[in-house]
Amino acid sequence: MYDNKFLPKLSQNLLEILDDDEFYDITIEVVILRYIYGGRLSLEEYDTSDIIKILIAADELSLYELIIHLQSFLIENKKDWMKQNFGLIYKTSFENDSFPNLQNFCIELMFNEPEKIFNTIDFTSLSENCLISLIQHDDFQMDVIQVWEHVLEWGIAQNPGLPSDPSNYSKDDFVTLKNSLQHLIPFIKFNNLTSKEYMDKVYPYKKIIPKDLRENLLRYFMDQQNNNPEPKTIVKKTDLKGFDSNIIAFQHFELISKWIDGLKITDKVKNSYEFQLILRGSRDGFSSLKFHEICDNQSHTVAIIKVQNSNEILGGYNPTIWNSDGGFSVAKNSFIFSFKNKENIEDYILSRINLVKYAIFSSPDYGLSFGCADLELYGNNRGLAEQSCYDMPIRDADDFLVEEYEIFQIIKID
Template sequence: MVDYELLPNLSENLLGTLNNNNEYHDIIIEVGNDPNVKTFRAHMIILNCRSPYLQRILSTNKKSDDGALVHIKLTDISPDNFDIILKYIYGGRLSLKEYDTSVIIKILVVASKLGLKELTPYLESFLIENKGNWMEQNFNIIYQTSFDDDSFSQLQKYCNDLISKDPSKIFNSPNFSTIPEKLLVSLIQNKNAQMRVVQIWEHVIKWGLAQNPELPSNTKEFTKDQFIALENTLKNIIPLIKFREMNSKEFSKKVKPFRKILSEDSFDDLLDYFLDSDNEKSEPSTSKEISETNIDSKIITLQQAELISKWIDKSDESTTSYKFKLLYRGSHETIDGFDAFKEFHEKCDNKSRTVTIIKVKNGNEIFGGYNPIEWKSNGYGITKDSFIFCFKNNNNIQSHVVDEKNAVYNSYYVGPSFGNCDLYLYHSIEGGLGFSCKKSSYEKQIRETEELCFVEEFEVFQIMLNLPILS
């Protein structure tokens, strides 16, 4: 018999003692604040063994000689979250798939407070491995949560890595305006932002206005006091902006309307600089970088797009700037039925030099492939320059085609597919947008398993030369 085979029975029995309202309970826990208060009955011996925090509280709340139940209060925990944690304390099980990400974060905070040291890193790992998109979209919540508690080392590392490696994701997140000033400073000082100074300035102004919702949207309507309010909000941010890296048109259009939040001397110096013909700048070149306007992806980062560009150029130092033109975006919610890929073929057939990006459901893996030739609705496509790839936890895998005659698979009934099932996108008979990888026509297996998984969404981009705009 395996040592752990009987543990489920033990877990069920302990949960049974929690749920049965009998005389063996010896403590009442009052959780929450008015009007959301709930009482729980439990057993001191179990709480004492499982939670160092509760152990300290119970050490000063001994049983009385008259047999009355011990009564403690936990006012800074919500009843709903405590109910989840209490069941874990008794049963040792927690099904995270049942809960929204925001609830899991609250559970994490409660677990840390109660000193459940084995649960805290488990929850952190689950969030990082399975909820990456949500955390990027709600980075302000993750950032504040992780640095409010020194025990959240994994989440702190996740935040620092994202700030360091891909700050543009935070700049462009829907909740950017709610990030703390300290984080905004870190983003501006980061050299990997891959954003022009004027774009950073626009985000700074957006953030400053969000902190002062009473301000008009048009600066022409600002009063003197309202300019002062915005200046005070941005007083620690403005000195970090490298205004001289803008061109004169950007300065005139984007900075001049806010000149009253700059010191008079600073604005005059900048004005002299941009009026000096020797310092006149043309539009900043986008060579060797991909600006945020050059890819409209919900799945990959700018750095990942740049890496794909290097792979296309077959060089570690790509000197070509590409524009990723979105041709098609589909998801498990929009693709179904006999003609599931009709729209894909309408928009992408006869288009060459395309990159397909695939995000799987309930995972942090991103897959894709580059097709230098045209998509069709039947037959195999022949090329020696196609490749497929996988991004997972900063581990990038690129796999080149080895069977050129079967490089690309075309069918009206499937989505963009490569090789003989090396990367195969189709509508599964089990229902949903299916995806599988099986090494055949390409040099490497890009997924650890050949089993079917389901797709959250996928995108198809056409790769075009990105010519710089001349002023």
């Protein structure tokens, strides 16, 4: 089954794993040895937590066939357990790239059943980025007050010394909690709360909310005449706001809005959006440093790029936040696009994300970066568009120079 060179190396790796207190377990030893030397494997008799340990050991030993089999077994037979232990599964699957099937399981659960994750027994062990992906998802269905309570629960769990009652908080306690939740609070739709919910549940934690937001919310809820207003019927408009662009026109903004909502060019506009200009290259600079200075921690952004000495327009939509951590971000609804000639709006290429976990790359060495160089800017005015993680290339040549570029933050208008 294995050649003579492989077995000594395998045996040594197995000994190293069994000497590691984190992984050593007689169950792992028995299962791995049975598989290696007998080709036999029966998992029904083992606890799911043991199977996870076996999976990690199989990865350490480079037993690729076993890795594939274990992932399939877990997904087919242990879905409920994995949902209840989502934090462990998420952490295990994304620690490296050896478990793509488990990664896809996590991504699908996050986007299709995000509310279930809040009810898992290890919810508070989720990473900040994972939690942000959950609460910012467009299709996320949960009352805002429940989202707020879960976010608070998560923040307090990250700091075990914090009291559960905010009336017992010291100034330092509020600072600690504020630091833990500073990247999450912008994604909570406080305006959808009732006045009573805000005053009872949010206001006691007012010191962790940024001052401008806190003052705006207080004015908003004080203006409400009824502490328990009837639900509003929202009539969707078809107009858009904010077109401070030196590159594209209203028609382009309208089409991008349709793409954000998953519509075709011939469909009617579904939602109204405001496009707020936050960066312009000719005004703010083209460096990667300036991009991250302005755009880090900003979500739902659209990039518009004019290729030098041409009418070609490139761009992309990032529903998640930009950052400088040097890693990839999951963004199910991200896309990139091009107009070969901006004067002909129908001559476009729309390329949606294919490998979701590689949708956005954030690094201080690059400006905006979609996928694995599917569309990225670097240096002062250089760009690259080489199809990899999105479903189709958006231009013929890979390299280009940037004449101008703009970043807009997208705000849905109710």
